[in-house]
Amino acid sequence: MSTSRKSEPSAYLKAIANDNSLPIEQAALDLWLKDLQNPLRWGVRPLLQFIFAILLHLIWFFKRLPFPQFSAHSALQKLICWFCTHFVSREANLLILRHYATESNVLNFLAANSPGSEFSPVQLYPKSIADMQQASFVEHDQELFRLFSELGSWHHPAQPLKANELNWQHWQSINMDEFQLPEKRTQWLDFESAHALFMCLFCLLLTREQYRDAINGFNLDQSIAIRIGDLVGDSSLREMAFNKYPHYLVGPWNLGQRFLMHGFFTEQLYAYLEKRRLSNPQPAASSDIS
Template sequence: MTIKTGNGPSAYLKAIANDNSLPIEQAALDLWLKDLQNPLRWGVRPLLQFIFAILLHLTWLFKRLPLPQFSAHNSLQKLICWFCTHFVSKEANLLILRHYATESNVLNFLAANSPNSGFKPVQLYPKCIADMQHASFVEHDQELFRLFAELGSWHHPKQPLTPQQLNWQHWQSVDMAQFEFTEKRTQWLDFESAHALFMCLFCLLLTREEYRDAINGFNLDQSIAIRIGDLMGDNSLREMAYNKFPHYLVGPWNLGQRFLMHGFFTEHLYAYLQQRYSTEKTEV
């Protein structure tokens, strides 16, 4: 057996580059595969995650003390945007911008096809890093909670909706060409390393309730999958959700992986719905 060496993708990366068993758009897959090949992800990230995981738990403990609560949403978002503009890689930044759009689409589709139609659509579709100073991560979380509260209790439909009944009114297909991005030489940090650096800052500059809610909001992924699965008549969608059981509140343990898997979930569900949208648009 001959073992080939080189600087190209490994055999496993080549394998997953062609694996579309789970729905995912090629643009997102290409960005993620390039991010995976960032040397810092394999060399620096483990050390960063170890150090900042300890610091995160200490910050979490500090925020749980019986002290006056404080938050600094604007300062937090300005720091994030500045850091993303100067140090976070192009691939990671584009994945962040895609996440806003994919989750906004998924939530709006769920709301538009739910029995309770009295809702305000999510309008978080930033096209550049500067837009995130207004479409903040805090607002991103709060819009999810607001929409779930507006939709109220879920009543499982006896029959899935037909293609003609599906409402795509608020659907906005993600067009990578619409994202505005100027790459700098200093932008070298991969997606997961960047998240490790910001975990403690989020915990410090949000109130303890805001941060606790934010890191537990991932668990609504299962609820979203169940509801859309009911609407589409496809129970397999719930298998896409890594974060589950929203009534069980968790702390910051394993936050990096749960955060990343939330991103994958929205990409998978968006791609699944986009395929249906494209098919039905073609048939009309």
């Protein structure tokens, strides 16, 4: 078998590269397909996930003992940013930065179109790893919880909004050219392996309540999909949400998959809404991220 033949994607990867049944931007799909072909994902990741899943549950148990709680947000984010800068692959870093933008857009769209709501828009649109020193993962979670508290109880509208009634005021389309990510030779770690390394740090350096809230925040995906589906008149959006039932609190079991599926959910919902926005442009829509 030739070398060129060995480097080709598998038949399945070729299939999903051409499957647009679910909404996702081509830029995100290309990044994910490249990440899937990282040899470390298949050779190192299973071992890392096994070892660190055990360590995560031990830390989880330790943090729930009746000891004084502590957190170190700044140290946690500095360590993550340093590690991403030097060891995480470019495509994985781009997927992380895209996730901030996709979720910020989805939340701002929901809030802007919710009836009678007064809210402060989410401003987390980092364009480099250094920007994540301020736009931290902890802040990312807290903005989600803040916005849901501000929106209050959801009253299902009798009729969806018309296309020309949708408010895109705080929407910022993602321009991949705006992301600043210089490449280093040491950047070799795939997305899921990097998450396996990070999840123990999060559990250790946050209080037990902060960490519990963070890993259960994914379950608000279903609520977001239901609300936006009501606004645009498309009940099928709730099928995009893998993480569901926010009133049932879960622990760190299966965290890697739930984290990844949350990322897919925001990418898909962003792509769905962006397509609607472009098909019905309005003067109030924000310009691309700059």
